[in-house]
Every structure is written in C-alpha cells, then in structure tokens.
Amino acid sequence: MDTVFHKISSLTPDPLVIAEAGTILKRGGLVAFPTETVYGLGASAYQEEALRNIYQAKGRPSDNPLILHIAELDTFYELAKTLPESAKIITAAFWPGPLTVIVPRSERVLDVVTGGLDTVAVRFPSSLIAQQVIRAAQVPIAAPSANRSGRPSPTSAAAVKEDLDGKIDMILDGGDCTIGVESTVVDCTTTVPTILRPGGITYEMLTAVLKRVDIDPGLNGDSLAIPKSPGMKYRHYAPVAPVLLFEGAVDKQRQAIEKQAMAYSGQGKKVGLLVCDEWQYSLPPVAVLATFGSLTRPQDIASRIFRVLRSFDHKTVDIILAQGIDEQGIGRAVMNRLRKAAGHQVIKV
Ligand code: TXA
Ligand code: MG
Numbered sequence: 001m002d003t004v005f006h007k008i009s010s011l012t013p014d015p016l017v018i019a020e021a022g023t024i025l026k027r028g029g030l031v032a033f034p035t036e037t038v039y040g041l042g043a044s045a046y047q048e049e050a051l052r053n054i055y056q057a058k059g060r061p062s063d064n065p066l067i068l069h070i071a072e073l074d075t076f077y078e079l080a081k082t083l084p085e086s087a088k089i090i091t092a093a094f095w096p097g098p099l100t101v102i103v104p105r106s107e108r109v110l111d112v113v114t115g116g117l118d119t120v121a122v123r124f125p126s127s128l129i130a131q132q133v134i135r136a137a138q139v140p141i142a143a144p145s146a147n148r149s150g151r152p153s154p155t156s157a158a159a160v161k162e163d164l165d166g167k168i169d170m171i172l173d174g175g176d177c178t179i180g181v182e183s184t185v186v187d188c189t190t191t192v193p194t195i196l197r198p199g200g201i202t203y204e205m206l207t208a209v210l211k212r213v214d215i216d217p218g219l220n221g222d223s224l225a226i227p228k229s230p231g232m233k234y235r236h237y238a239p240v241a242p243v244l245l246f247e248g249a250v251d252k253q254r255q256a257i258e259k260q261a262m263a264y265s266g267q268g269k270k271v272g273l274l275v276c277d278e279w280q281y282s283l284p285p286v287a288v289l290a291t292f293g294s295l296t297r298p299q300d301i302a303s304r305i306f307r308v309l310r311s312f313d314h315k316t317v318d319i320i321l322a323q324g325i326d327e328q329g330i331g332r333a334v335m336n337r338l339r340k341a342a343g344h345q346v347i348k349v
Helices: 015-026 048-058 073-079 085-094 128-137 157-164 203-209 250-266 298-314 331-341
Strands: 004-007 031-033 040-044 067-069 099-104 119-123 170-173 184-187 194-197 243-247 271-275 287-291 319-323 346-348
Touching: 004 015, 015 031, 015 040, 015 128, 015 170, 031 128, 031 157, 040 048, 040 128, 073 119, 085 099, 085 203, 157 170, 157 298, 243 250, 243 331, 250 271, 250 319, 271 298, 287 298, 298 331
Parallel strands: 004 170, 031 170, 067 119, 099 184, 243 319, 243 346, 271 287, 271 319
Antiparallel strands: 031 040, 099 119, 184 194
C-alpha cells in the first residue's frame, strides 16, 4: 500500500489534512499521528478489522492490549464501567496530558482492544493534532506507539516512516514530540493505585495528589514478579545492537564504561557509547559517541532518548555501552526504557 505523508503544523493544523485523517479512520484505515509523548498508530476503537490491522502492521503480539485515546471527557464515561476515585483524581489533575488510566471496561470496548482483560486503558492527550484527529474520527482512537514491535518508540515522523512505510494509510508529520517517552500507565482498579509503566507524569507528581501510589514490582529488573502491564514483559525499545547499561555513581560509571570500551575495542568490536553531554569531549576516541543531553536536564534526556537509541542503527556498532541516570522524576521513565533496551543486561558499579 502507498502511505500518504503530510506535514502539518502542531499549532495551527490544516483542517483539510485533519479531515482527510478523520475520513481514513472512519473507513477503518490506519493513521500515524504525533502526540506530546511519542507518535501513535491510530485506528477506530470500534472497528475490529482496523484493530487487527494495527497488530499486523506493528508485528505486535495480540495479548498486548491497546490504549484508547479520547478528546473529550464524555467518551471516558462511555468506555469505563465505573470510575474509581483514584482515576477521577488523577485525570482531573493531569488530563489532557501524558497519563493513561486503567479502569474497568464497559460493554462498548471490544475484546481485541483489551486482549480479553476486563479493564481498559484510556488516555486524553494534550497534543492539538492528536485531539483534532480524534475529534475528526468521531470515535475513540486505539493508538499504540507507531513503531515495529520491539523497536524504540518513534518521536519523529521519520522514525515512523522507517518502521511502517507501506504498511499504513497515512503519516502526519507534526515535528518532534516534546516529552519523548510514553505516557505513565496507572492501574486505578487496585486499592492503592499502581504505576504499571513510568512515563511523562512522574511518581512525584502522582503522590502530590494521591495519598499513596505503588510501583508495580514487575518493573524492577531484579524482581521475579511478572509485570501487570502485558506490554512490559517483552524486550522492548531496543536498537539493533545489544545494549549494556551501567548504573551507579557518575564517576564510577565513567571509569567502568571507559575500561569496558577499551576492552571491547581491543577485541576488534565497534563500540557505541550512549552518555551525557558532560562527557563528550573527554572520552577515549575508540568508540562511536552519541550524547543524550545534560545530567542537569533530565527532561531533555527523556525527549532525546529514543532518537539517540535509533541513531545507532545507522552507525552499525557491535555493542552499545549506556550510562544510567538518576531515577528521580522523569529519570525513572528513562531508566525503565534503558533497562528494557538492555534486556536487563545491567552492570552495577
Ligand atoms: O504515550 C503513550 O501512551 C503512547 C501514545 C501513542 O499515546 N502510546 C503507547 O501505547 O505507548 P503502547 O501500546 O505502545 O503501550 C501501551 C501500554 C502497554 O504496555 C500495554 O500493555 C499497556 O499499556 N496496557 C494497555 N491496556 C492495558 C490494560 N487493560 N491493563 C494493563 N496494561 C495495559
Ligand atoms: Mg509501544
């Protein structure tokens, strides 16, 4: 299939392009569009065939459920069977925005969306393009990240094209995503609401409005617990080359990474380094360097992390040594993605 490609302004989206996207979605087609987090691959939540095509285009396992995107609150009441108190509180505080809530599902939600679970994931994005696309389609829009399954999520239209050109009807290019990691997924069906995936809305932000918030123990690589969010059990967010992640004090990481880089390059391996801006002029010249931003600005690191991971695919390295960052605020989401990209191959220094 030919994929139609349109550039579109994120501040004043062209109504004709939005209408065209709406028409494609209404007739069961697939449209990739930007959100504030990452690009999404959208289909009508009420058309089973279209939903199956999402799994097909992404190569996604069918037991991994989809998030339904809405652009007005009434739709939330239509999709949820009941609204837990915690869901009311956090959606009031953080919607529209990078927050997804898991709530009991209503009869309107199709089984293909939830993979047979009795809950549904709902998100109200703040991106203007995303909101307008959803309104033009006049239905909730199921939208996973617009990447091939297992690859780093796309934060630009070029990354979507790399993975899905020829497999979907349309790509809207609204520029780079601002947040750069996916939404925070919070299960509101448990007595204490639980973070299933750290993301744009941080643990600290959630605890400012809720008395208690748990973090799914399955998110911690050391634990034997099985993640509650089906999507978190797969190796994920990964560039083509294997990633080895370092965690610990900054100067110790620095020593360990340098030593490891020298050792690998001594074995004739082409080494990629994924490190902070602060190190960029002082590392040994044995490696292909990509920097993810300054340690003083974790927001910048989040917005660049997937792009930098993808950039290694064009540099054909044999192994990537990645620096870990502080697990605070948005840093928790960054570290979660890095650990998954590393398939939990972590060296603690
Ligand atoms: O920021 C985002 O959330 C992006 C943009 C496009 O909105 N979307 C996104 O979707 O990241 P996706 O499909 O890549 O990730 C959805 C995550 C998966 O880990 C999935 O397992 C989880 O949400 N999920 C969906 N429904 C669920 C449910 N009922 N219970 C538990 N986890 C669920
Ligand atoms: Mg994804």
